[in-house]
Amino acid sequence: MAVILLVEPDAVLARTYRSALESCGHVVRVAVSAQAAVAAADEQRPDIVVLELQLPRHNGIEFLYEFRSYVDWQPIPVVAHTMVPPGDIAIAQPALREALGVGVYLYKPQTTLRELTQKIAEALEAS
Amino acid sequence: MAQQNRQTDQQFMLTQQLLLSVVEQMKLPLMQIARQTELGLCDGEGLETIRQSTQAGLRLLESYTLGVRLAQQQTPLLDMEPVSVSGVLYDVAQQLQPYARAYGVALELYVDGRHGPVMAHRQGLQAALVSLGSALIETIPAHEPAGNALRLSAHRCRYGVVAGVYGNLPGITTQALRTGRQLYGDTRQPLNAFLYTSGAGVFVADALLQAMRSHLSASRYQRQYGLGAILPVNPQLRLV
């Protein structure tokens, strides 16, 4: 069981993902934006962040730079689960992995709920 | 001839860009359906979610198709007619209410005063407002402070009547809309000041209104921010 910070701007998708993750026994906090995610992490330290990169106003990469600038949040694993095809930000992939600690990059339209929960479990175990 | 060819090329590019934007936007309702069915919740709420996602996708495709057809018409003003703005808004509200409920958004209808009819392409105007409304319904829950109310409204302005969709979305500014139009086709989130999506709903509305010789504008009304269609009032119609 883990505390998952789910950063997901779409309310309908957020409900679905939350149900799926809660049925695995996790506690899920949903944040709809980068700023809300920082606030949520501050209120309750997550064990893992599941992050949509395409957010309103401040995108997921901005969130990650902010998030990782706080020393106590640096070890927290991050799974990118996003509408952005990996090819669209090929230039950013090395930085996402190495500087921003995104261990897994999942392309949302092609990732089933089962795959998502499995990858989250693997990331939690690795951390 | 060369100018005509250039215009045709430009139209094609715009249509192609709009199509790409629509294709990107279609991923959202399709993913919603896919994940909901994967979850296996076939109760009332789950099925209603699937239904609303399906309808949203179909509406977007229909609005896009209408926009392309109107843009391709040689004489786009042919099907203009006197239209009751409040009547159109009422129909838009009826169409969008279930979608708003699926997103937890309260949708209000507000018409300021009595407006005479405007000359408009009724189907196009309704499709444009539905497109706008859908886009803002999807986005407003993702804004801080928690946004959960939108208003469909019509009011007078200097240029005629503005019929639009309003909410607590301070990111909707003339500058943001202008920047979005410039970046359209170059970036995934041209309207990221207030949308997290490709903005297809807004650009489809833009295209529909342009085809009707109207235009989409950022607007502020009763301390709310929104996007609206500026519709000229035909004074002669008041005499009818």
Added chain:
Amino acid sequence: MNHIVTQGIVLARTDYGEADRILTLITPDQGKLRLMAKGVRRVRSKLAGGIELFSISDVTFIRGRGDIGTLVSARLIRHYGAIVTDLARVQMGYELLRLLHRNTEDESEADYFSLLDHALAALNDFPVDTVLIDLWFRAQLLRLGGFVPNLHEDTDGRKLDASGSYTFSFDDMAFAANPNGRFGANHIKVLRLLFGNYTPSVLQKLQGGAELLAACAPLIQTMFTTSLRV
């Protein structure tokens, strides 16, 4: 109190204790500044710690006893807001900030501020290719650091020939005449432009630019990694 006003572009933000943030800014007249934004708890802070990233702000601060001043106020002058609509450009923006931060000292000159300003303006201008911006930025950092290759004479001191073929000697930081060399007049022209006083927007108009840039990229990358801090 002795308030100082300057313009600044944020290079980095770091955590400091429970309530404060430290901002590192590059300025045109105060070099590189480290300023404490006091009492900006992360819950209430705007994501940019009070100053937007990828923007120029008027900044008022007070010098501290040590090397960290105190931020008094900030006012946004110019925001390169289009950058944040594109994830790849955002990442490139952060990378440029990081490179500038790594390769500037506290007493850095106005040229570094100007370089970053032009780079962000180019990133904000979508027709301008990001590969071009990256190479241009690195070339300009090399130039400001005093590491400019010889783009007029070869390793033997002879004027570079428009019809000649060359290889590049990193030891000499110059081209060496070589009949089997991969580099010719057009590559040298591109390098002169990248190391010259042109902005990326101007360089964007080069014909055949993409292929030439791709050919010159390894040269600039190697010069960069051997001469500057990555």
